[in-house]
Amino acid sequence: MKKKIFAILSLALAISLTACSSNDSGGKDVSNDKQTKENSSNTLVVYSPNSEGIVSSIIPAFEESTGINVELQQAGTGELFTKLKGEKAQPVADVIWGSAYSLFYENKDLFDEYVSTNDSELIKEYQHNEFIPAADKLDGSCIIINKDLVKDIKIEGYEDLLNPELKGKIATADPTSSSSAFCHLTNMLKVMGGYEDEKAWQYVKDLFTNVDGKIQSSSSSVYKTVADGEMAVGLSYEDPVMQLKKDGADNIDIVYMKEGSIFLPSVTAIVKNAPNQENAKKFIDFITSKEAQQILASQTTNRPVRDDVEMNDYMKDLKDIKLDQEDYEYVTSHQKEIVEKYKEIFADIQG
Numbered sequence: 409m410k411k412k413i414f415a416i417l418s419l420a421l422a423i424s425l426t427a428c429s430s431n432d433s434g435g436k437d438v439s440n441d442k443q444t445k446e447n448s449s450n451t452l453v454v455y456s457p458n459s460e461g462i463v464s465s466i467i468p469a470f471e472e473s474t475g476i477n478v479e480l481q482q483a484g485t486g487e488l489f490t491k492l493k494g495e496k497a498q499p500v501a502d503v504i505w506g507s508a509y510s511l512f513y514e515n516k517d518l519f520d521e522y523v524s525t526n527d528s529e530l531i532k533e534y535q536h537n538e539f540i541p542a543a544d545k546l547d548g549s550c551i552i553i554n555k556d557l558v559k560d561i562k563i564e565g566y567e568d569l570l571n572p573e574l575k576g577k578i579a580t581a582d583p584t585s586s587s588s589a590f591c592h593l594t595n596m597l598k599v600m601g602g603y604e605d606e607k608a609w610q611y612v613k614d615l616f617t618n619v620d621g622k623i624q625s626s627s628s629s630v631y632k633t634v635a636d637g638e639m640a641v642g643l644s645y646e647d648p649v650m651q652l653k654k655d656g657a658d659n660i661d662i663v664y665m666k667e668g669s670i671f672l673p674s675v676t677a678i679v680k681n682a683p684n685q686e687n688a689k690k691f692i693d694f695i696t697s698k699e700a701q702q703i704l705a706s707q708t709t710n711r712p713v714r715d716d717v718e719m720n721d722y723m724k725d726l727k728d729i730k731l732d733q734e735d736y737e738y739v740t741s742h743q744k745e746i747v748e749k750y751k752e753i754f755a756d757i758q759g
Contacts, residue, residue, distance in 0.1 A: 452478050452687040455492070457485040458506040458674075461651075462545075465707045470694045476687050485511060492518050492679065502682040503691055506674045508587060509539050513740050519677040522689055526696040526714075531726075534673045534713050539736040542692045543673035545704055546711040548729075549588070549595045551663040552631050552649045557640040565666035566596050569615055569641065576620040579630045579642035584747050588627040591672060592643040593750060594739050599668035599732050603742065613753045621758060635660050646671075650709035654722055664724070668732035673713060 456463065460482075467478050481488070485507055492501060496518060512519065516538075523536045534543040553563055557577070562568055569578060581589035593612065594603070601608035622639075624630050630642040631649055635657050649662045676695060678688040694700055701712040705719050711726070712719075719725055739746070 449684045449687055450475065450477055452476050452684050452691055453500060453502045453682075454478055454480050454505050454691070455488045455501040455503070456480060456482055456505040457488060458482070459647075461708050462506070462704070462710060465703050466695060466700055469700065469703055470691060473694060473699070474687075474690055476690065489515060489518075496680075499679045499682050501679050502684045502688040503676055503678055505676045505691075505695070506544065507677070509673055509675050509736065510740050510743070512541060512675050512677055513539050513736075518680055520680045520682070520685070522678050522692060524696045525693050526698075529698070529716065530696060530713050531715055533733055537736075539740070540673055541675055541677040542696060543713045544676045544695045545674045546671040546713055547674065548646045548664070548669045548671035548711070549592045550644060550646050550649060550669060551665065552634045552642045552644045552652075553661050553663060554634050554637055554640050554659055555661055556659050557637060561640075563641060563663055565663070566600060566611065566615070567667065570611075570618055572618070574640060575618045576622055577640035578615075578619045579622070579624050579633050579639040579644075580619055581624050581627045581630055581643075583750050586627045588630075588645045589643065590743075590747070591645065591670070594734060594746065595665075595668075595670045595732070597746075598670065598734065599665065603735070603738055603746065609749065609753070612750065613757065616754055617757050646711065647709050650723055654709055664729045666730060668730050670732050670734050671711065671726070672734060 454467075463480065463482070467480065470476070471478055481491075481501070483491075488504060489507070489511055492499075492504065492515070495501070519541065521541065524530075524542050527536045527542075530543060534540060534546065536542065551563060551565075551569070561571060561573055580592070583589040583593040596611065596615070597603045597605070597608045600611045624633060624642075627644070628648065630639075631644045631652065633639045634642040634644075635652055637659070646662070649660070652660055653662065676692055678685065678692065682688050696713070698714060698717060701714045702717040704710050705712045705717045709723070711723065715726070
C-alpha cells in the first residue's frame, strides 16, 4: 500500500514539474524559443540618413557576406530620432547607421551598448567610448574655393578668410540650424585658441563681419553656390566637396585649414530591445571591418575610420592633413552656450 501511495505521489510530482516548465506555447521554454528565433532571424531593420552612394556600396556587401536581408528606412537624422523615440516601447529598428555622435550622446537611453570586435583596429581617437558607440566613417570640416573667383588670393586656412577682398564672398550656413556650420564654429574656436578664449571668439566676430550677412539656407547651398560661381569660398565639409571634384568640377578646390581640421565620427548604435539584436551586432562588426572600410575608401568620397586600408587617388591621406581633436565632453555639454554666444555676436554685427 505504501509503495502504491509513493508511486502516485512521484507521478504527481513529475506532472507538477512538467507544468512548471510549460507555458501557453505547448510546454516550450519561452526564453529559449525567443533566443532560437533571434539566432535564426534573417532580417535586419536599419534606419539611416546616409546618402545613396554609401548605402549602395555597403548594404549589398553586408547581405552577401552574412546572408541577412536588410530592410532600410532612409530619412533625415532628426526625423529618424523622432521615430526611435516614438517606437521606444516597441522598437522597429535594430540599428541607426550614420548619426552624429552628439545626437547619440543626447539620446543614450535609446540604445544598447556594444563594442565591435574590430574596435581595437580603428584609429585610436575614434574607438569606442561614452560618446562613440561605433564609429563607421569620418567627415572633416574644410574650405571650398572657386579657383576662377579666388584667383591669386591666398587661402590656406581660417585666418586668410579675414581678407577684405573676400567680404561678402564667403558662403556659410547658419551654425544655429546647420550641423556642418556648427562643426565649423567649434573647429575654428578650438584651433584659434579654445572654446572659451576671447581671441577665438573675436575671430568669429571678425569672420562673420566679413561674411557680411550672407548666410546660406543650407549646408548644400554653401558648396553649390561656390561651385556655381556665386560665391568665392565656403565653409563646408569634405564629402560633398570631394564628390564635386570626383564628378569633374575643375573650377573648385578643397582646403584643409592650416590651423587644424577636425574630423568627426559618424556613429552606428544598436537600438535598445531591438528585435534582431544578434544581426545588429553582425552589422556593426561588418561596417567596421577592413572589407567594408576598404569599400568606403575606394568607392565613395567618405573617409574610413581605419588606417589600414588603401585610400582612393583623389583624397588626401589623413597623415598629410594638420588635424585637431574635438573635446566631445565640452561641446556636448556647452552646445547651447556656444550657439547663444554666436547669436549674440551675429546680432551685434547686424545691428
